Amino acid sequence: xxxxxxxxxxxxxxxPPHLVYGENPPQNIPRxxxxxxxxxxxxxxxxxxxxxxxxxxxxxxxxxxxxxxxxHITRVPRLKGLSVDPIFPHLFRYNFDTAIDVDLAxxxxxxxxxxxxxxxxMTNPNFRLDYGTIVTSHMLNPDWDIPxxxxxxxxxxxxxxxxxxxxxxxxxxxxxxxxxxxxxxxAVLAASNTLSHYHFDREPDPNLPEDMSKEHVFxxxxxxxxxxxxxxxxxxxxxxxxxxxxxxxxxxxxxxKSGGLFWMLAAMDFPNIPAKVHGYWSxxxxxxAVVEWDLTKGANGHxxxxxxx
Amino acid sequence: MPDGQIxxxxxxxxxxxxxxxxxxxSRAELRNACRLAGANARQARPDVLVIFSTQxxxxxxxxxxxxxxxxxxxxxxxxxxxxxxxxxxHTDFDLAKRTIELGVxxxxxxxxxxxxxxxVDTGTLVALDFFNPKNELPVVCIACxxxxxxxxxxxxxxxxxxxxRALGRRAVVIGSSGLSGHWFTKDIQDSEDRIVGDGDDAxxxxxxxxxxxxxxxxxxxxxxEYARKTGADMQFKAFFWLIGALGSKxxxxxxxxxxxxxxxxxxxxxxxx
Ligand SMILES: [Fe+2]
Numbered sequence: 001x002x003x004x005x006x007x008x009x010x011x012x013x014x015x016p017p018h019l020v021y022g023e024n025p026p027q028n029i030p031r032x033x034x035x036x037x038x039x040x041x042x043x044x045x046x047x048x049x050x051x052x053x054x055x056x057x058x059x060x061x062x063x064x065x066x067x068x069x070x071x072h073i074t075r076v077p078r079l080k081g082l083s084v085d086p087i088f089p090h091l092f093r094y095n096f097d098t099a100i101d102v103d104l105a106x107x108x109x110x111x112x113x114x115x116x117x118x119x120x121x122m123t124n125p126n127f128r129l130d131y132g133t134i135v136t137s138h139m140l141n142p143d144w145d146i147p148x149x150x151x152x153x154x155x156x157x158x159x160x161x162x163x164x165x166x167x168x169x170x171x172x173x174x175x176x177x178x179x180x181x182x183x184x185x186x187a188v189l190a191a192s193n194t195l196s197h198y199h200f201d202r203e204p205d206p207n208l209p210e211d212m213s214k215e216h217v218f219x220x221x222x223x224x225x226x227x228x229x230x231x232x233x234x235x236x237x238x239x240x241x242x243x244x245x246x247x248x249x250x251x252x253x254x255x256x257k258s259g260g261l262f263w264m265l266a267a268m269d270f271p272n273i274p275a276k277v278h279g280y281w282s283x284x285x286x287x288x289a290v291v292e293w294d295l296t297k298g299a300n301g302h303x304x305x306x307x308x309x
Numbered sequence: 310m311p312d313g314q315i316x317x318x319x320x321x322x323x324x325x326x327x328x329x330x331x332x333x334x335s336r337a338e339l340r341n342a343c344r345l346a347g348a349n350a351r352q353a354r355p356d357v358l359v360i361f362s363t364q365x366x367x368x369x370x371x372x373x374x375x376x377x378x379x380x381x382x383x384x385x386x387x388x389x390x391x392x393x394x395x396x397x398x399h400t401d402f403d404l405a406k407r408t409i410e411l412g413v414x415x416x417x418x419x420x421x422x423x424x425x426x427x428x429v430d431t432g433t434l435v436a437l438d439f440f441n442p443k444n445e446l447p448v449v450c451i452a453c454x455x456x457x458x459x460x461x462x463x464x465x466x467x468x469x470x471x472x473x474r475a476l477g478r479r480a481v482v483i484g485s486s487g488l489s490g491h492w493f494t495k496d497i498q499d500s501e502d503r504i505v506g507d508g509d510d511a512x513x514x515x516x517x518x519x520x521x522x523x524x525x526x527x528x529x530x531x532x533x534e535y536a537r538k539t540g541a542d543m544q545f546k547a548f549f550w551l552i553g554a555l556g557s558k559x560x561x562x563x564x565x566x567x568x569x570x571x572x573x574x575x576x577x578x579x580x581x582x
Pocket of ligand 1: 194
């Protein structure tokens with residue numbers, strides 16, 4: 001029996017393809033003159049930390065793999081291919097190649113079923129990872145030398161209601177934590193989410209997307225909301241954070257509605273430790289922050305106190 | 310050059326259950342209706358297919374495929390277990406380009422898409438499977454903007470119409486779209502499939518009756534309410550686009566098939582001019 005596993009840290013790790021585009025890594029075909037540096041520098045800090053922590057696996061919950069029937073889990077040993085962003089193909093055409101932690105994938109599946117959820121193992125080797133998974137994984141670990149797992153976003157918060165969606169995410173979070181513990185993994189979690197999500201309805205200049213003189217938040221209201229939520233995270237005020245997230249989603253169309261943040265907080269047992277905000281900036285007007293919860297510093301969890309009926 | 314014309318129009322469902330797995334006998338009525346639509350379309354001897362798909366989603370304006378020879382392997386993100394959809398087809402570049410020019414002139418934001426590996430969507434590929442099984446005909450593929458409403462889709466359809474006429478093409482225009490959009494959220498057997506939303510079946514039939522009786526304006530007027538009640542696939546805006554392309558005069562519509570796909574509504578509708 002392996003040693004009990006643990007979640008090392010959790011990140012809000014947003015996935016605008018602009019961040020990869022701005023960086024010009026060899027895997028991405030389009031070239032840029034930079035852009036969105038504050039967010040990219042934020043990710044630089046995180047990369048260093050992840051390198052030092054040497055986790056066994058990075059688990060990404062992505063809103064751009066939207067599934068209708070249950071929660072899907074990548075379960076093939078290796079996935080590779082060319083991923084072209086359907087919305088921003090001029091920015092993101094990325095050659096990905098990653099190992100998948102299939103034993104942990106099996107364990108998450110088993111634990112999700114034990115929670116009474118509908119879950120599926122994605123076993124098609126020709127499957128193309130979505131750009132949410134790829135951008136988040138790349139920004140956290142551009143060397144791709146740590147296996148990943150991608151979890152789909154079941155569309156229950158849109159199809160049924162936010163509360164139904166949150167309840168599902170709490171279950172999936174608990175399932176993920178138990179799977180990590182049972183398989184002895186040291187895991188990093190990533191909620192691949194933007195905060196406020198209103199965006200420009202056209203690119204200011206499609207020929208120079210990285211023109212930062214054109215980049216700004218969508219509105220002061222959205223900005224204030226992003227700051228309020230980030231401040232609660234920085235204070236470790238989990239009670240208030242959980243209370244305002246539904247209002248935040250309502251007011252700013254925040255992408256966290258798709259579930260990743262709720263899943264991650266539940267998996268981490270709602271740690272009331274201060275989170276570290278590594279950076280915040282807008283990308284085509286949406287609000288994006290790189291936020292870290294470092295669980296190696298010790299967290300006093302809430303034991304599932306945020307049950308949604 | 311003689312004026313071009315649209316010889317047929319279709320609404321066809323875009324879910325992969327109608328083509329995968331290849332040997333399945335499920336949903337026979339819908340499959341047969343799709344096959345009949347494809348055969349009728351070929352009999353009209355078109356020299357191009359124009360396909361608008363609700364599963365090719367655009368956010369910043371509209372998109373039109375301009376890559377001369379899109380090819381690759383598509384795996385549906387939900388239905389990957391049914392099988393893969395390899396593709397290798399040719400684009401009518403001149404028609405795509407003219408459509409973009411005319412749409413932009415009409416005030417639309419439209420972008421050409423010409424990238425290796427750009428994901429071609431399930432809805433387009435399911436339509437190609439029935440209408441262009443040997444990939445002999447060139448194609449123009451058009452995305453579905455999630456924000457666009459009736460006026461905008463009519464304009465986009467009109468741009469297609471004008472481009473076809475200007476270039477002298479004989480075209481079949483196809484909207485790949487489902488009807489009601491409620492579905493089973495748990496696993497089902499194929500034999501258990503039915504229209505799952507309360508009242509969706511009646512609403513679908515009412516909409517199909519309006520269309521089949523040629524009351525296209527009434528159908529369009531009824532669309533917001535229909536879409537709200539049934540969670541219709543992209544608000545069934547494919548119909549606006551199709552009417553924009555066909556025009557609404559001297560067009561006869563006929564339902565070739567109707568049934569459920571995983572709880573959602575699906576119909577094959579043929580428009581003859
Ligand atoms: Fe996103």
